[in-house]
Amino acid sequence: MLRNALCSVASKAGRVCATPSGVGRALFSTGPQQQHGTFYEFRTYFIRPDQNAAFLKLTNEKIHLRTAHSELLGYWSVEYGGLNQVFHIWKYDSFSQRAGVRAALSQEPQWLGEYISKAIPMLSSQDNEVTYLVPWSQIQSPPKEGGTYELASFQMRPGGPAVWGKAFQGSVYARATPGYGHLVGVFHSEFGLLNRVHALWWYESPDHRAAVRHKAHEDARVVAAVRESVAHLQSQSNKLMFPCSFSPLK
Numbered sequence: 001m002l003r004n005a006l007c008s009v010a011s012k013a014g015r016v017c018a019t020p021s022g023v024g025r026a027l028f029s030t031g032p033q034q035q036h037g038t039f040y041e042f043r044t045y046f047i048r049p050d051q052n053a054a055f056l057k058l059t060n061e062k063i064h065l066r067t068a069h070s071e072l073l074g075y076w077s078v079e080y081g082g083l084n085q086v087f088h089i090w091k092y093d094s095f096s097q098r099a100g101v102r103a104a105l106s107q108e109p110q111w112l113g114e115y116i117s118k119a120i121p122m123l124s125s126q127d128n129e130v131t132y133l134v135p136w137s138q139i140q141s142p143p144k145e146g147g148t149y150e151l152a153s154f155q156m157r158p159g160g161p162a163v164w165g166k167a168f169q170g171s172v173y174a175r176a177t178p179g180y181g182h183l184v185g186v187f188h189s190e191f192g193l194l195n196r197v198h199a200l201w202w203y204e205s206p207d208h209r210a211a212v213r214h215k216a217h218e219d220a221r222v223v224a225a226v227r228e229s230v231a232h233l234q235s236q237s238n239k240l241m242f243p244c245s246f247s248p249l250k
Contacts, residue, residue, distance in 0.1 A: 037094040042129040047084040051122035062115040063246050069101045074249035076241035129192030137186040142202040145250040152238045156195045164232035174225035
């Protein structure tokens with residue numbers, strides 16, 4: 001009877017339930033399944049206030065030692081929404097690749113001696129989060145270099161994309177249109193705070209972002225989409241960031 005009840009719930013959610021004969025497949029999941037191993041590690045470093053300039057200078061000089069091992073998507077200095085912070089995104093094809101990279105770096109004398117030994121004392125703390133691109137998003141580079149980036153983070157209610165995915169997608173697409181900001185990518189957390197989604201946007205300048213924000217408040221289409229999504233929202237935060245000179249995304 002429990003199986004029949006679960007199958008009834010799955011059917012209403014548009015998912016197929018396995019039968020005793022094996023026909024069909026149970027998909028008691030919280031949303032679209034990840035079809036590949038590629039993931040993105042978000043890393044945030046909190047820098048001692050008196051060491052911010054020195055840390056950025058050191059990283060600019062030595063980042064090539066790190067990027068020789070895996071792909072850096074972007075590296076930013078946080079301007080608003082957090083002081084003395086840098087935020088960077090690293091791409092990996094699998095968890096085994098990341099483990100291999102970490103192992104190799106731990107045995108790299110130049111990396112340890114010229115960067116890690118000097119950088120670590122400059123930091124007060126570090127944080128990371130493992131994310132996947134949502135199925136309906138891909139990395140889209142900005143139309144030109146320069147400008148500013150906004151990382152908008154949304155803590156959604158438990159239940160996963162099966163509950164709030166469609167509404168959230170609609171709120172993002174409502175703004176991912178000409179005349180608004182450029183959507184770089186949308187990410188869903190795998191490790192860290194769960195049910196968390198990040199939208200990375202690019203603007204020509206902070207003033208451009210402010211103008212877009214004002215425009216969105218007066219756009220009935222955007223307002224309606226946001227109202228539908230906010231019913232599933234617990235909290236949100238954002239950071240406005242400038243790309244470092246060595247960041248691939250500029």
